Amino acid sequence: MVEAKVIVIEPAELEANALQALLRFLDLEPVHVRNVAELRQSAHANAPECLAVIARRETVTALGAELVTQLRAMRQPLPVICISADGLPKIAESSGDLAWFHLETPVKQRRLSAVLDQAQNVRSGHPTQPGTHRFRPSGASKAMRAVHRLIEQVAPFDTNVLILGESGTGKEMVARHIHELSGRAAHPFVPVNCGAIPADLLESELFGHEKGAFTGALSTRLGRFEFAEGGTLFLDEIGDMSLQMQVKLLRVLQERTFERVGSNKTIHCNVRIIAATHRDLDAAIIAGRFREDLYYRLNVFPLQMPALRERLDDLPVLIEHLVQRQSHPAGRAIQLDQGAMNCLARNRWPGNVRELANLLERLAILFPAQTITAADLPDRYRHAAAIGWLGSEVRIDARPKPEEAAQALEQAPKPVLEPEAEPVPERESDAVVYEMMDAGLPQGGIDLKDHMSAIEIGLIRKALEEADGTVAGAARLLRIRRTTLVEKLRKYRLTA
Numbered sequence: 001m002v003e004a005k006v007i008v009i010e011p012a013e014l015e016a017n018a019l020q021a022l023l024r025f026l027d028l029e030p031v032h033v034r035n036v037a038e039l040r041q042s043a044h045a046n047a048p049e050c051l052a053v054i055a056r057r058e059t060v061t062a063l064g065a066e067l068v069t070q071l072r073a074m075r076q077p078l079p080v081i082c083i084s085a086d087g088l089p090k091i092a093e094s095s096g097d098l099a100w101f102h103l104e105t106p107v108k109q110r111r112l113s114a115v116l117d118q119a120q121n122v123r124s125g126h127p128t129q130p131g132t133h134r135f136r137p138s139g140a141s142k143a144m145r146a147v148h149r150l151i152e153q154v155a156p157f158d159t160n161v162l163i164l165g166e167s168g169t170g171k172e173m174v175a176r177h178i179h180e181l182s183g184r185a186a187h188p189f190v191p192v193n194c195g196a197i198p199a200d201l202l203e204s205e206l207f208g209h210e211k212g213a214f215t216g217a218l219s220t221r222l223g224r225f226e227f228a229e230g231g232t233l234f235l236d237e238i239g240d241m242s243l244q245m246q247v248k249l250l251r252v253l254q255e256r257t258f259e260r261v262g263s264n265k266t267i268h269c270n271v272r273i274i275a276a277t278h279r280d281l282d283a284a285i286i287a288g289r290f291r292e293d294l295y296y297r298l299n300v301f302p303l304q305m306p307a308l309r310e311r312l313d314d315l316p317v318l319i320e321h322l323v324q325r326q327s328h329p330a331g332r333a334i335q336l337d338q339g340a341m342n343c344l345a346r347n348r349w350p351g352n353v354r355e356l357a358n359l360l361e362r363l364a365i366l367f368p369a370q371t372i373t374a375a376d377l378p379d380r381y382r383h384a385a386a387i388g389w390l391g392s393e394v395r396i397d398a399r400p401k402p403e404e405a406a407q408a409l410e411q412a413p414k415p416v417l418e419p420e421a422e423p424v425p426e427r428e429s430d431a432v433v434y435e436m437m438d439a440g441l442p443q444g445g446i447d448l449k450d451h452m453s454a455i456e457i458g459l460i461r462k463a464l465e466e467a468d469g470t471v472a473g474a475a476r477l478l479r480i481r482r483t484t485l486v487e488k489l490r491k492y493r494l495t496a
Helices: 013-025 036-045 057-063 065-073 109-123 142-154 171-181 199-207 243-255 281-286 292-298 312-325 338-345 352-366 379-393 402-411 428-438 448-466 471-478 482-492
Strands: 005-009 029-033 050-056 080-084 100-104 161-164 189-193 232-236 272-277 301-304
Touching (some): 013 029, 029 036, 036 065, 057 080, 080 109, 100 109, 142 171, 171 232, 171 272, 199 243, 243 292, 312 338, 312 352, 448 482
Parallel strands (some): 050 080, 161 272, 161 301, 232 272
């Protein structure tokens, strides 16, 4: 997903820089504009990713009706966060059709985070009433029903949760949903990517630091533990944390206390910990890269996220959900026809839901407001689907004859989302393979790798001979890409 942006309207450079620094700390992308004209251009360029507009009361008053007119002219008006010491300006009261939020001065990062979260609710069209869950993972497959059941069981407790699963399976969304269902929902949810922050800076990021604690520490800074007070701290990619930091984190989990870098003052914390990783922590413990005592502290309630290939029944629901989340203007969203859905259902999805989201975003850019067919999909997805069909649906358990294979194919269970799929036509090469299999193995067996390489070399040479030595012609005969054939020529040191 694209990083959320917040438009900062501020003609004064010093105040603008201070606001932008706060927003970057909250993992948001500030977009600085100085007047309404720049706001018009910026809002048009960044419309899908924009979360809110933020400005001081003096700036809002100075821009006045011009600002309100521009905000109303947007396809979807952005919420306005007004910074002041004494409430919203009068112009906010006369423009009640816009969403206004008040942020007191001096600006506190914790309060700014809460106000931005409220703006997110308005921007995404989600009400803030209790019982509304914005981060509930999509899917009703057997695997996801089990995940939802575990989430509902553990959410009311303050138990530490360890979410396991491949990259892109939605571990952070699950963590946010647990937070929403818990008694801490009214307090902050603070995510930290332990793998994205350098090891020497992670301590300051988590626990904060005092002014002068190290070179560059020009002021006192609160850490993520303090920001998450009363709420939930999500430690993503915990498997990438250094051993030194693991020791310090273990102490916090045991004592519920910590000190800022450069301070001896003990701070007590009331924070729920949810951790996540795509790594095999058992193997990391054996290799000495992860502390076993920390593992048992975190792994009180393990929750395994299924890979997308293990819950392909959820594909239609996921696609609908992801297309809606792309925030395209009305009437510009894409749709997928049955052929495209069938093709996607045969893929292995190594990048999981994140890969699917990126694919849909790409298709929405290339084919806005269109119905996507299988032919519109990138080559890798159509090619992988063909391989998946041949590999998973045609089962050769007892060296059947070609006619038996056709009958088995017809009786085999159809792939997901394809109730009327036609049988794959028998190819001449299938008969060759069956004939070779009927011949049986030589006494003493064979080296399968060398044998398959010899077959491949022989077929490549035969194709080159029939194509008069042209690589493109041979690739067509072998039904592979020209670049693939070139790689094989290099691999086997063959010449065209």
